[in-house]
Amino acid sequence: MRTRAAWTAVSAAVLGLAAPLSMSAPASAAPPAPVSSLHWTRCADTGLDPRQECASVKVPMDYAHPGGRKIDVVISRIPSEKPAVRRGALLLIPGGPGGSSLDDPSGKGQKLPQSVRDAYDLIGFAPRGLAPSTSVNCGLDHGDLAVSKLRPWPAPDGSIGQNMVTARRMAAACVRNGGELIRHISTVDEARDIDRIRAALGERGLSAWGVSYGTYVGAVYSQLFPHRTDRIVLDSNDDPDPTRVSRGWLAAYETGVEDSFPEFAKWASTPGNPDRVAASAAEVRPLFLRLAAHLDRAPIPWPGANPEELDGNVLRQTMLDSLFSPSRFPALARLIRAARHGTVPPAPTAPSDAAQQNVTAVAATTICNDVAWPKPAAEYRRGVARSREEHPLTAGMPRNAMVCAAWPYPPEHAPVWITAQGPSNILLVQNERDVATPLSGAMKLRDALGTRAVMVTVDSTGHGSYLANGNACGDDTVSHFLATGERPDRDIRCAV
Template sequence: MTIRRAVALLVVLGLVLGSALTAAVVLLADDSPSASPSGVPTTTPEPGATDAPSPDLAPFYSQQLSWDSCGDGNLCALLTVPLDYADPTGETIEIAVLKVPASEPGDRIGSLVVNPGGPGAPGTDYAANAAQVFRSPITDVYDVVGFDPRGTGSSAAVDCLTDEDLDEYVAEDPDPDTDEEVAQYEHWVEAFGAGCADRSGDLAAHVTTIEAARDMDVLRAALGESELAYFGASYGTKLGATYADLFPDRVGRLVLDGAVDLSISSRELSLEQAAGFETALRAYVQHCVDEGDCFLGDSLQDGLDRIKGFLDEVDAQPLDTGGDRLLEVGNAFYGIVLPLYSRDYWTILDEALQAGFDGDGAVLLQLSDLYNSRGPGGYTDNSSEAIYAINCLDDPYAITAEEVPANLPDFEEASPTFGTVFAWGLMSCGGIRVQSTEPERDVRAAGAAPIVVIGTTRDPATPYDWAVNLAEQLESGVLISRDGDGHTGYNSGNDCVDEATEAYLIDGAVPEDGLSC
């Protein structure tokens, strides 16, 4: 949590821009931080916090994090975990961790581990932006702790393509309509899978969600917490639910926002996500029409046709951007998709499309680059590669180019504008060269404490029904429904959602199941 080339699930756009929280670190007694040898606060473990699930994992569970200041009042450390949990005495990797200390240390109640989704988005960035992601009732009393899941960010990052190849991959037509484009699409399917295996070695087979969830329990122990308090968004809900299934007795207060449905197939996920983006696009266009003098046209259908026609035009003739890169159709697609994650970005999409209609692709290219973590000098993280490596290792389902046409009618019905893109995306994992060593799980989290699941009615990336289904699938799931637009529900302008979430995380007050906001 979001598409592999916008199709494979699930990048959260809650990775807000802006400054991180600058928090004063105050040393207190009893359950509050005590000084480590480096002078940076650490936490005294709660009873039983470091008990390992098996003796051979004890060295990992008993490790102490060495925190160092890393700017803006934040603290950073490295957590050591096994590359392969089936061989804990073998090779190890390091997980990057960032903590934003509670801004009211005297009221601190513990650590809140967070994950922003992707899979592939760096959790350390998410935590560093805690002041924007979370409201002050949370940041006042929790140390917000983010980690880059294995294979991502600064945690043994997988590598699959050169930056130059990744540029070509992102720019290619996600809806190939000629034999040449189909051949090119097939080329990148094979090249991506081969590249992950060749460039990442043994790591490529050990970046599953299950292994990342096991890492999260080692992190819980290293933080000194006997139970895990967790906030996961988008794909982070899959990670959190998997953790709860693996370690139900360690579940504290878990919130899963913008939920992924773990009970349906990859094909059905893609089909429903296509419908989700269509719903978001239609809401955007209808808003423009309702405002009057809409640059897209005089009706909803006019606007949808104009956007689809524009993508066809860029496919035929890429646009100038005023720089050394053209806006190609893949970039244009991402540039349109990105602002659909939040109603607040609709005005940016207005600007980007109007410029594009006038032959200037610069703004759409900037949005595409933001979506794919590309800066002026290259890619700023490996999220575009990690999303492939993790999703395809979790579930290598794929179809061939010859099988795509039979799938088109279902996808075009779900999304007349974007459906064909999602149908072609079903090929994505066809080139994977490695296999997971972790058996599939029927995630139920039996015996876990209440788990709060939040769904938004017009969420483009994680459709509302996914939250309904995940809450039902988890034995202790409790559903909060937000009526609104955009991806995820907490801190999106709905006091009902925010207050219920905070009452649960801070006071343990479990909301009414089915709470409608």
């Protein structure tokens, strides 16, 4: 484990200053071994760390009727690698909605430094609705499984009539095929499930590392169960605005793309880059906009893709997906280069329809159940028109009508207001340029948490910060907090 002096030296070297430390839940003697009610068995998936084991936790389907029907939430574990210094359990909260961390103890959990793997059992889970937990399926048409349907793009002329038709069709399929569980999948339900997981593990308190949507889950859990939390890391943070919730996250792509696209433009115009698309960064944006408009008018057939043609909106969706990480920049550049010559690369591989059905159902139901969405098409038309004018790269998608515009069920839970009430045990880590969870939204969570949190901002591009960028200052700050409970006593910025 890095010593305190060495950790401070790293921060000073990268930041140009020494970051004073304060104590938050300091390390102490190992607590007694927890008394767990779980029956651990070998996990069903292949290719996992042989130490990983799985169990199932029974939770109420409807917390308003806790004595009623129970559903299963499947969890996983790799125990502490040094039981003598074990502190507790570190829950890996997945993004999404629709993401799972069930395999993460074997995956990204093994990237954690030894000091953290010694201190914690690493815990993953498949949130309610997501297989192998009790699962849901909307039985959507194959075409409606395309990402561009869940995040809907307006027609080339900006009209949204077809988007409203799609929303009604998808909502009706979920009602018809989803069963009773689709009404009980929400962030509040997931937070309550997490506390049932904590109890089943026999832990008095739970540490967590939540990423993307998992930051909102972690914030809601910390608000509802503040004294059940130990050390909480929230990575790539969602705006917690309770009046908008996921509506605000969709709208945030406007800002996220504007923050991140210049990095792609610089990369895509670098001399010597085999995927170079322009001679200068200034040329890349107008080139992209012209190409998208051309493909709106003259799509290129793309056998094997979903949909099976490359139109302007598929190019825009590829751009959005590619800005999640600089490692994806080549895929966008190659698509641009091919499309300019009237061709397409091989169709991207996609998960099976069955897997997509399950993930899409959980994503849609969570988003629609968390907050009430407007029903009148006129409100979406106005938002799309403004968005297209102000943010042409995203062409109105972030203000458009998704399935929730036709969702028939009102939210069962009021959105949770995130406040500064509770223990000061939260560390936020955030990239400066993030297409999905932009810094401006992360600052809203930072402000809401007040003195409960300290924020580490990393000069990097992409979605996911901790252990994702190779930034020693950011990574060491988070690792040191998880291992020792010590945080910087003020917000810090980690340079390249």
